[in-house]
Amino acid sequence: MLADLRFGLNLTRLEDRLAWIGKCRRAEDLGYDVITVPDHLGMPSPFPACLLTAEVTTHVQVGTFVSNTAFYPPALFARDVVSTQAFTGGRLETGLGAGWKKRDFDEAGVLFESADRRVDRLEMTLQELDRARTTAVTAGQPDPVGPLMVGGNGDRVLRLAAGHAAIVSFAGTRFDPAGRGMIYQTAERLDERVALVDAAVSAAQRERPEYNVIVLRTQVVDDRQTALEEYAAFLGGSFTPRQVGELPAVLIGSPEKMADQVLARRERFGITYVTVQEAALEAFAKVISLLR
Template identity: 45%
Template sequence: MTRFGVVLIAERATRKQWLDRCRRAEALGYDVIAVPDHLNLLSPFPTAVLAAEATERPRIGTYVLNASFHRPALFARDVTTTAGLLGDRFELGLGTGYVEAEFTAAGLPFDPATRIARLAGLARAVETLPARPPLMIGGHGDRVLRLAARHADVAGFTGAAHRPEYGRTALVTAAALLERVAYLRAAAGARAARMELNVLSKATVLTRDRRAGVESLRRYAPDLTTDELLEVPTLFAGTPAQIAEQVRAGEERFGFSYVTVMDAAMEDFGKVITLLR
């Protein structure tokens, strides 16, 4: 059965606001409530613990921790503490980080080799923990996918490559993403059959005109054609029933049995979850 997650984003929130947001996600049927890791947002570990306190059913995850922000020994302490408090509800997500300005603000190098090395260090640290939570490693490039193949229980696909000409990431075509899934499976070998595949959806638009809907999301993939935008599993557009079909197609074609949406899509995608239960 497909799992559904939502990344809750709070730049500023009172305790009550955060608790209410988490409870709303649970009421909408989300299986995983996840917290991100950015300098302008609330700190991930305390908000994860509070999300668990606010809810009963959903698992609580990090989606995803920026490996460069966490030193292995301190990271091990924080993960062990959080896993101890949340028990089997905690899921740990790791990535390399992708916002260069945050690295500059934190006084950290942004070069790819260093970011990959730090991600690898944290992935190894997880394996030494006495109570190891399920581990997701998310990304797009070869080196991140090889790390996921070696260490992760869940491979998270962003479906977005860094584009220097835009100064940010941009979504790739469905065919390019399918190649990334094949790369992960080949690298994982026998482990691939035991791994869960996750996809991060950038946006959801409820509309009766799918073409117009994806055109409104062109900022996420400036060089894709309208037909290519309609095909990617990283954008959802259409009626709830049409989006439900997109989700089913994504599982059949790519193997995505775990779908995560962003905070802004929580309410709209909740209508899709109802149809898929």
């Protein structure tokens, strides 16, 4: 495999124990490097899912993609991270975000505050995790936190990512302030977001983090042009078929064409870590095999 490429699978369906074990082991066998779990109501609880995933696999990393920090007091969240990192044998990659889905907040009985307040909570959580790491390292102990991913789209979130994260996940979509109205991010918009993070990393004199994107639509087809036209129509004409083919959160085509797209996005944006959704478990594995 190209040494700098990693592939992740985001598991979203809560079934029974045996079904979960089966798909985790299948993902590891197919060559996925990371198995992650989102943080939405109606889906598996992330940290217990990470523990089970690590217990029944041998080497894949496990993680949250991404934890909604507005749900948790920072000190309690840090406790969960430190405990899960220890119990998974250091295989945890914690993803953090500011939270966007208003329905989750409503169902959880948590106030859906302004975007600024939610980003405040993200920043406080990152600071708490930094404190836990610094305290341990100062005492000569191993890092109890492990690598952090910060995912998002806004300027402030991405600057926080540039200052704290080992992995930056660029949102493939954006939402209105009420958490509605999903709109795919264009390639040109991602160029601008990457440039913002690059500048912030340089200003902080840090090494460039690993760059990630989550693919929301993975479609294996031989007739790529027809599929692009059909998906452009499905999106209501917001994009031309050519633009659909360039959307960072979309992979459409044969496995060979998808592999080309992964490499092209690595060259253009520096994205070396690609995550797909659970439904793409088998289909995207064909792409992974071409890049091994």
